Amino acid sequence: MIRKILAEPVPPLWKHILMLWPVVMLPAMLVGGLAQLGALAIGMQPLRFGTAPGGGWVSSFQSVLFAPFVETLLLSLLIEISTKAGLRRLPVAVLSGAVAGLLHAIVAPLWFFPTAWAFFVYACAYLAWRPLSIAKALSAAALLHALNNATTVALLLLIA
Template sequence: MMALRKDVQNWPIVTACAGRMKEIKKALFDRMPPLWRHILVLWGIATIPALIIGAVTNAVAFLLEAPPPNFGSQHSDQWISAFQSIAFAPFVETLLLCALIEISTSLGVRKIFIAASAAAIAGLLHAFITLIWFFTSAWAFFVYACAYLAWRSASFSEAFAAAAVVHALNNATGVAMLFLIALTKSS
């Protein structure tokens, strides 16, 4: 709040947002037992902004007449893609995320930079599938990295679970929405 003028700092919207940002920062970077409750909190923090980001980027892509991403296009069966998104990808991608975090931590990199670099790397890798996924994946992986970092001091298994389960829930939300969209288009 130091960068804001004194009169602006007292505006109700500014003070309300500043308070919420402190709560979000605490939820991201501090372990909040029990693990299952923290996972649910982080799921909301990962998913709601990712949905908004996805809606905005899809709207921009639509206005630019870009071809829409095709869920399940790499397989003839969308159920295989759903399984990969909900079970396989969170497991493998979270293992890679853990390796990146452990290497970065051993080099003395600060938590915020670890989470930001994980977000950028994951966003870039997901952009190979479809450009729009850069934005949603970058935000989500920032949250997954924060989840791992928050629980890292407890144990590897808890830290891995915090990141992987939030990842799986986020992907499951996206898959469910895509299936609902497909159902409405077919009827």
């Protein structure tokens, strides 16, 4: 079932986003937590969330609205170039996740793991809706990304 909702649009768009939300959040939280434990086990400095996602409402706003919009535009550019180059859907989604994970790891190395998974799912959402329209594809990825970030920000604000 998960493979189907990653590969095919499930109209209406809002329903598909809500179906993908736990597919993004739960594995990202799991892999992020395991990465933290691994870092601690080898003596690496763990990622400290104290003020993350940057502290304050401005940073929260950026995480929930600005980042999903800008990053989805960049994601769509990578996806469109990759598909025009002849890559199939799965390699495009994996590449998208890896590139986004690496870029986020510049800020904090442990962000690679949850970010790579999340962007893999955003790319799948984009690719599922792309045959219908680019607007729906962008909306699918950006709204899912915004929902994921909003959930993360809310959780961080609760524990801070």
